[in-house]
Every structure is written in C-alpha cells, then in structure tokens.
Amino acid sequence: MKVLLTSILFGTILVLTGFLVMTAAQGKQKVGLSLPEKVQNLHDMNLKKALLRFNGQKFREYIKNPPRNYSVIVMLTALAPSRQCQICRHAHDEFTIVANSYRYSPVYSNKLFFAMVDFDEGSDVFQMLRLNMAPVFMHFPAKGKPKGADTMDIHRVGFAAESIAKFVAERTDVQVRIFRPPNYSGTVAMITLVCLVGGFLYIRRNNLEFLYxxxxxxxxAVFFCFAMISGQMWNHIRGPPLVHKSQNGGVAYIHGSSQGQLVVETYIVMFLNAMIVLGMILLTECGSQNDQRKGRITAIIGLVLVAIFFSFLLSVFRSKAQGYPYSFLFK
Known part of the structure; x- marks a missing residue:
C-alpha cells in the first residue's frame, strides 16, 4: 500500500513539474526579446553584414512584433535560380549597394536597418503581407504599421540604388549617399575595341576603299535600327529570361504584358521588322528593273512580304496590348 501511494505521489510530482516547466517556457516564448536585446542583436548582425537576411521567424521577431524604436527597409525577393527572376538579382545588387553605403556612412545609427526576405526562406512572410510578386521594397516604420506610401513603386521610379536612397530619405529622413564600387569592365572593353579597330585599319591602310x-x-545603320526598336537595350538593362511558361503549361515566346518582354521575343520582332523592310525595298526597287516581268514579280514578292509580316507584327502587338481593336490578315 505504501509503495502504491509513493508511486502515485511521485508521478503527481513529475506531472506538476513538467506542467510548470512547459508553462514557464511558453511564457518566456510569448514575452520574446526586449527592445534593448533586439537593438543589440541587430547591431551585432549589422557589424558582420550590411544587408541582414531574415527568415519568417526573424521577420516576426525583429520587424513584425513590438516593441520597436527603429525603422527597417525590407526587400522581399526570390533569388533562387528555379524562380527565374532575373530582375530580382539586379535589384538585390542595387539594394546591397544602398545598404553598404549606409553602413559605412557618417549617418549610420541603430535607428535604421536594411534587411531582405527570400521567398524560399520566408514564404509565410509573403502570405502575411499578401504579396504575389517580387521584388518589393517596403518600409516598416518605428511606430505603427506600413501604409501605402511605405511600398516603393519600382514600376514608376525603377530600382536603381539612387532611387532606393531617395525612397529611404522620403520615409525616414535619412540621407544616404551612394558609393558604387569601381567597375572597369566598360573601360577595358572600349579600349580593346579601339585597339582591334585601329589594328584592322592599320593592316588595311593601303586598301581603305571599303570605308566609302x-x-x-x-x-x-539598318541593323542598328533593328536592334534598338526590337528591345535589345531593354534586355541589357533588365536581363529578362529567354522564355517562360505559359498559363496552360507550355512555353511562351511572347510576354503577355506590355510591361515586359522575353529575349526570344526580341529576336522575333527583329526578324519581322527585317522582313517588312526587305519587302519595302523590293517594292521600291521594282520600278528600276529593265524587264517589266521581273519588275512585277519583284513587286508582288515585296507586297506579300509586307502584308504577311506586318500582320504577324500587329498580332504580336495585339497579344501584348490587351484590347487593341485592329488586326490585319491574322488575329
């Protein structure tokens, strides 16, 4: 009997002890870090890296949950290669320049931090903020919740480091002077090109009639025009993907929005413009043919080229500008 009572008493003590330990742990977890601990931890992390990298837990601990007496500029992005977000990579580079410029500037303090959340490390943050796109730049103020103006409009102002610094100044009154690392690749490429052209002209110095x-x-000149009107400069600046998947699971070669384009789309537009120009040349030169039969054939070929490839070009434009009412030969 005494053994049974002793066992029951011992078991009760174990249950009560476990309950007290769990209650204390839950209470401690609920309380979280104090404000001085948050600031000190962020400062220590900032000493190691100018751009802090947060997952969902750190985002809630340091940004979402109070108390907080500091502002945070957060970039929500998707850098994994499987996401195929080329713009995210360029935006990350520009955002890193801003974070480094602030970290090593005289205006640096514990009142402002720069952080990023990758989708694959904090998808719950995207769900919490109701975001379905990347990259997004947001300002989380020291007091209160973010408002509409606390989200940077990259479609209007872009995501260059200077634009991000201007956004930071507008929301936090902190003026960040941008310091870009030196890049000599353009200078080296220009010097190399000049040397190659100069060497070629020197070799052909006795036979330069081709210059006339x-x-x-x-x-x-025509090739330069094709390159410019097809969007090669846009590709160089934005770095879009080659192709992407369509909504039905296939491969799309034409971007469905007028705000973007694909690399393959650039060459398609260039080819269509080239065929239209070729057709116009044939129509122009048909009158100079001595043989009237050849002139008529040349005119017919030129007219067919212009009609068909202009129709294709108009169809591409219709697919990007939704609601455009006009078409020719093809829809």
Whole structure:
C-alpha cells in the first residue's frame, strides 16, 4: 500500500513539474526579446553584414512584433535560380549597394536597418503581407504599421540604388549617399575595341576603299535600327529570361504584358521588322528593273512580304496590348 501511494505521489510530482516547466517556457516564448536585446542583436548582425537576411521567424521577431524604436527597409525577393527572376538579382545588387553605403556612412545609427526576405526562406512572410510578386521594397516604420506610401513603386521610379536612397530619405529622413564600387569592365572593353579597330585599319591602310561603300554603312545603320526598336537595350538593362511558361503549361515566346518582354521575343520582332523592310525595298526597287516581268514579280514578292509580316507584327502587338481593336490578315 505504501509503495502504491509513493508511486502515485511521485508521478503527481513529475506531472506538476513538467506542467510548470512547459508553462514557464511558453511564457518566456510569448514575452520574446526586449527592445534593448533586439537593438543589440541587430547591431551585432549589422557589424558582420550590411544587408541582414531574415527568415519568417526573424521577420516576426525583429520587424513584425513590438516593441520597436527603429525603422527597417525590407526587400522581399526570390533569388533562387528555379524562380527565374532575373530582375530580382539586379535589384538585390542595387539594394546591397544602398545598404553598404549606409553602413559605412557618417549617418549610420541603430535607428535604421536594411534587411531582405527570400521567398524560399520566408514564404509565410509573403502570405502575411499578401504579396504575389517580387521584388518589393517596403518600409516598416518605428511606430505603427506600413501604409501605402511605405511600398516603393519600382514600376514608376525603377530600382536603381539612387532611387532606393531617395525612397529611404522620403520615409525616414535619412540621407544616404551612394558609393558604387569601381567597375572597369566598360573601360577595358572600349579600349580593346579601339585597339582591334585601329589594328584592322592599320593592316588595311593601303586598301581603305571599303570605308566609302554605301551598302556597308547602310546595312550597319539598318541593323542598328533593328536592334534598338526590337528591345535589345531593354534586355541589357533588365536581363529578362529567354522564355517562360505559359498559363496552360507550355512555353511562351511572347510576354503577355506590355510591361515586359522575353529575349526570344526580341529576336522575333527583329526578324519581322527585317522582313517588312526587305519587302519595302523590293517594292521600291521594282520600278528600276529593265524587264517589266521581273519588275512585277519583284513587286508582288515585296507586297506579300509586307502584308504577311506586318500582320504577324500587329498580332504580336495585339497579344501584348490587351484590347487593341485592329488586326490585319491574322488575329
């Protein structure tokens, strides 16, 4: 009997002890870090890295949950190669420049921090903020919740480091002077190109009649126009993907929005413009043919090229500008 009572008493003590330990742990977890601990931890992390990298837990601990007497500029992005977000990589580079410029500037203090949340490390943060796109730059003020103006409009102002610094100044009154690391790749490429052209001209110094060839200069001018109107400069700045998946699971070669384009789309537009120009050239030159039969055939071929490829080009424009009412030959 005494053994049974002793066992019951011992078991009761164990249950009560476990309950007290769990209650204390839950209470401690609920309380979380104090404000001085948060600031000190952020300062220590900032000493190691100018741009803090948060997951969902750290986001809630240091940004979402009070108390907080500091502002945080957060970039929500998707840097994994499987996400195929080329813009995110460029935006991350620009945001890192801003964070480094602030970290090593005289205005640095514990009142402002820069952080990023990657989708694969904090998808719950995207759900919490109701975001379905990346990259997004948001300002979390020291007091209160973010408002509409606390989200940077990158579609209007872009995501260059200077634009981000201006956004930071507007929301926090902290003026960040941008210091970009030196980049000599453009200078080296220009010097190399000049040396190659100069060496070629020196080798052909006794035979430079080709410089007066109108056809060569005309072809160069037309190719330059094709490259510019097809969007090559946009590709160089934004770095879009080659192709992407369509909504039905297939491969899309034309971007469905007028706010973007794909690399393959650039070459498609260039080819269509080239065929239209070729057709116009044939229509223009048909009258100079001595043989009337050849002139008519040349005119018919030129007219067919212009009609067909202009229709294709108009179809591409219709697919990007939703609601455009006009079409020609093809929808």
């Amino acid at each position: 060839n109108k056809q060569i200069w005309g072809a160069i």
